[in-house]
Structure formats: C-alpha cells, structure tokens
Amino acid sequence: MRRAPLRKTNGPIVRFYQCAYGTRMIKSRSRRRTNDPVGLRNRVLDAAAQAFQSSGYGATSVHHLIRATGVSGGALHHHFPSKKSLALAVIDERVAAEVAATWIERVTAAPTAAQGIVAVFDSVVAALEEQGSVGGCPLGNLAAELALRDDEIRTSLADRYDDWRQAITAKVEQDRSVGQADYAGGDAAGFANVVIALFTGALTIGKADQSTAALRAATRQLTRWTAADL
C-alpha cells in the first residue's frame, strides 16, 4: 500500500511543497542574453532550490542549472561564484521565505498554536496528495545532506530552524498567557522543537514511502495530545 500512487484530492495547494519546492521538471529554456539580472538570479535560485529538493545538492551540477534556466555559465558565475554561495542563497532566500509562508505567518495568525499547527499539517497533506509526490522538507533535506560539510551552511540552516522554533514558541506562550491550554507542559520551546521534528521526520519517511501516512499519523497524534491539556 505504501508504494501505491498517492491519492489525488482537491485539497488546497501549499506553495512550499508544490511549486518551487515540488518535484516537477523544469522546462529547458533556450539561452538568451538578458538585461534583467534580478530575474536571472531568481531563475537560477528557483531551479537550484527545486533540484536540491528532488536530486540533492551533491547531484545538482552547474551544467544542469545552465540547461534548466538558459543562463550562461558566465552570468551564473557572476551571481554565484561558488556552489556554496548558491546553497547559502537558496537557504537564506528561498527556504527562509517558504518556512515563513508555510509555517510562521500561518501559525502566528491562527486562533491558537494548536489550531495553526494542525492546519499546516492538514494543508501539507492535502497539497502532497494533490501533487502525487513527496519531496521531503526543503530545510530538512539540506540539513541532512550538508550540515556537517560546511560550518557557514550549517549556521544558516540552524538560523532557519531558530526562526521557525521562535514563532511557534511565541504563539504557545501567548496562548498560555490568555488562559488557553498548556499542552506544552510549561516547555514552549521544547514543544516547538517537537512539532518541527515531527513535521521534518514525517516528510523524510514520506519521501521514502511516497506516502502521506506518517504525516497523517503525526496530525492525528498532535490533535489528541494538544486536545488533552495534560
């Protein structure tokens, strides 16, 4: 069952896991001269983020990015003098923005932390089933592959986890301050770590299984545990 194609649904689309960070193929573009350096840089970042997600950083070659974007080798080198600089830009611009859009903004705006967290899990499950493919967590994939290879990259990855953790922690503490359930047992930062770990790990299992079963199970258990108000 776990290898059956994911069920298609008409659930909402989450940009994080569906578009820039999905696993669809990027169409090749013919090489062209451009006087739009910002657009060119963005095309390279989009293609790199997508290739890192589906093939890994190690397997993504500059040649692949040149073919995928139509950017010349010289222009690519001008914006990203090294592959490491490209990894840092993907983490600090693309991954950070998507953690913000998928998690930070939605949890912050939710009625309670628990409702916001469960809503994010639910919408990612729906988006992955709509997409029919699980690519894993963009931040988690890069952390698993790269964190021990370069300390500057590792620090940048750790900063993204920090932002994510702080947003959930702040919401949990805010809930508690207005008398909502203390499902974190007084340890808001620990609870935030647990939520991020569950999401990251369930997407890693899902990438191997090509299934949303682990993500669905995490949603069910989080719903039970946060409703219990231990």
Added chain:
Amino acid sequence: MRRAPLRKTNGPIVRFYQCAYGTRMIKSRSRRRTNDPVGLRNRVLDAAAQAFQSSGYGATSVHHLIRATGVSGGALHHHFPSKKSLALAVIDERVAAEVAATWIERVTAAPTAAQGIVAVFDSVVAALEEQGSVGGCPLGNLAAELALRDDEIRTSLADRYDDWRQAITAKVEQDRSVGQADYAGGDAAGFANVVIALFTGALTIGKADQSTAALRAATRQLTRWTAADL
C-alpha cells in the same frame, strides 16, 4: 547556546551514532594486496557508511573510499560495480543492522513499548553528548538525499522504515493485549510512525544545531504523552 560544543558526559555508547555512523575521521591505510575479500568488502562498506553520514552520498567519491580503506580501484569495482550498488549495500547491510541493534532489538526486549522507546532516546542523547557531534539519522540522511533519485534505492529505504515501524507496532499491540496503557489511541502503526518521525526529525534539527535539545524535548514530550494514557 545551540552552537556551544555539546556537553561531554559518561553516558553509554550507542554504536549506531558513535562508531560506524559517527563523524570521526577514518585513518588512511597504505594500499595492500589482500586475500580477504570479505574483510575488504566490509572495510569499504564501513568507510562508505561513515562518509555518507558526515559528507552525504553525493560528496563521497570512489577516490575518497580508496584513500580511506587502502583498497585498490579494481577491487572496489569488483565488489561494487557502481556507486548505486554501494548505496544499496550500505542501506541493506549497515543501516538495516544498526536500525535493528539500536531500535528493533531494544524495543522488542523492553518491558513496554513506551519504556523501550524512551530508553532508546535517552541512550542516543547520552551517546551524542559523549561523542560531541550530531551526525543525524543514517537512514533519514539517505532518505532525504536519495529517495527521489532512484526507485530501487527508495524501495530499499522504505523497507528499512517498514521493519522499524513493524517492530514498534508489534510491541504496542502486545502491550495493549496484556492490558498496558493504550497511548497509541488504538492506532499502533500510526504511533510507530510518529515515534520514528520524532526521532528522525530531532536528529535532523540536531545536525543543524549541533545540539541534542530537540532530541531531549522529544524524549520529555513522549514521556508525558505515553504516561497520560489518553
């Protein structure tokens, strides 16, 4: 704080995260002829498993393995005609054996599933603090990097998750059949997925943070949640 060196303790050593799958350097050996093909194959597998863990699969070159093991290129090619065959052997022999030793055997032998699970988390935290470095989960690292690149590798990774999940599921169901707490809410397989996701994700965060904070938080919350008998 998260970037401070991990505190050293005298905790027990868990082979999975400390030795073959740790992050210490392998000493180079001088090349030598050998009439011990099994030993030679094992040396290559050990070196490959360790390099995948610390540098990723993509960054591990055959040249690195030749230098690390002293094996000739011809002998290496004889045992592993392709890098993919090496990945499959690492997953099916080294990673499978370590999931069994760290998780399956210990949870199966524990008084209850909850006690076994918490004991594994505790011992891995202790081992990582003793080691002073977090390398992530060997299975999770390879799943995050490789699952979408090759379907045979993905299937092999999914089989490892299956074995792991089945062992926890069986223990949870056994606990329930003898009247222990039903902390899984009737969904033993879902609970197993959640435990594996928590462990995998907390090790990924820990690899970025070089901290055991997420793993410790997961241990605390799992202890609370399983004790609650919702």
